[in-house]
Amino acid sequence: MSIINTYAGRLMEKYSAYPYGRFVSLLLLRHVESEAIFRTEGSGEPLNKEFVFAGERDGEDELIQRVVISKRKQTAVERRTGREALREYNLLHAVESKGKKGKDAEQKQVCSLNTNNPCERCIDCMIYGYAAGGGGAQRSRVITDDAFSLHPAPTVVGTRQFNALYDNSTMRNPESGEPSHSIGTDEYVRPETVFLDIQTLKDVTPDELRYVLGNVLRATRYGAISSRIGKIRNHLLMVAFSDCELFSNLEWVQNTYDRLRGNYPEADFPLHLTRVGDAARAAAETLRHRVIGRVEWLSSDEVGRLVGEIGELYAEPESLESLLRRLDASYPRK
Numbered sequence: 001m002s003i004i005n006t007y008a009g010r011l012m013e014k015y016s017a018y019p020y021g022r023f024v025s026l027l028l029l030r031h032v033e034s035e036a037i038f039r040t041e042g043s044g045e046p047l048n049k050e051f052v053f054a055g056e057r058d059g060e061d062e063l064i065q066r067v068v069i070s071k072r073k074q075t076a077v078e079r080r081t082g083r084e085a086l087r088e089y090n091l092l093h094a095v096e097s098k099g100k101k102g103k104d105a106e107q108k109q110v111c112s113l114n115t116n117n118p119c120e121r122c123i124d125c126m127i128y129g130y131a132a133g134g135g136g137a138q139r140s141r142v143i144t145d146d147a148f149s150l151h152p153a154p155t156v157v158g159t160r161q162f163n164a165l166y167d168n169s170t171m172r173n174p175e176s177g178e179p180s181h182s183i184g185t186d187e188y189v190r191p192e193t194v195f196l197d198i199q200t201l202k203d204v205t206p207d208e209l210r211y212v213l214g215n216v217l218r219a220t221r222y223g224a225i226s227s228r229i230g231k232i233r234n235h236l237l238m239v240a241f242s243d244c245e246l247f248s249n250l251e252w253v254q255n256t257y258d259r260l261r262g263n264y265p266e267a268d269f270p271l272h273l274t275r276v277g278d279a280a281r282a283a284a285e286t287l288r289h290r291v292i293g294r295v296e297w298l299s300s301d302e303v304g305r306l307v308g309e310i311g312e313l314y315a316e317p318e319s320l321e322s323l324l325r326r327l328d329a330s331y332p333r334k
Helices: 071-088 123-128 206-218 249-261 273-290 300-315 317-329
Strands: 023-032 049-053 063-069 094-096 108-110 147-149 157-163 183-189 194-202 232-242 295-297
Touching: 023 206, 023 273, 049 249, 063 194, 071 123, 071 206, 071 317, 123 206, 123 317, 147 249, 194 206, 194 249, 194 273, 206 232, 206 300, 206 317, 232 273, 232 300, 249 273, 300 317
Parallel strands: none
Antiparallel strands: 023 194, 023 232, 049 063, 063 147, 094 108, 147 194, 157 183, 232 295
């Protein structure tokens, strides 16, 4: 029996518009594998950073800057990854254009993001939510928060100068001789940087959990809009079923950082992922005692099997299509 089916009793049997307080927390380690820019390339905008306490040790008063990946930056990429699969199997539904008159009103558009014209019934709309200008709305059942870098910003951030050369390989226009103004610097996140993030799913069914997990594990490009600079690999460390939300990303990263730096003021960089993963799991075990509610954790072996099951699902087009069509048909039609 699959891991998800084993824990089906902690999930919803079918979609419901009413909240039941059934939470699934995915504890993720986001590992940067190449230079990553989380701002639009060439905009000159610095990376998002916040001053927070380095750790949680008694008497801790050291403030450091940590790099932040915004919650929108995370879910937008994963959402688009899922929509690619829905588009492949024609499961993004057509909807009448709102606010248009005449012949334009008769034309139907396929559900798309940022158009104020969601179809309100595809898998993406039903899980990640939508807000239609003309009325209806669906609250997202994927709850995210800003992800913080494990190490301080000065340790993991560098700068790169960029320029745009002409065909003659110089910064001057070969015809007019005018110099190019396309020159500047961008901040980037160094390879081997680690972000810790908890993605919480609320009141999802087994098939919805499979879909979201597939999006998380397959998404890799969280970088700048123009070229998706920066490759990130998402590692699923732990999974918890509960009747409430767990601890915050900041608590988790601070507790993990304390374990990795020991008696030293700062942890080494870079750190092997195995060491970081072990410290992050130990930190989660400690923080679970702060949770006021019922929590059931998957074992490390079960988490590994779960990742394997998702990999097998996406490796078989027939199985994936069957899952997506079954899930699509499970939602109420208006």
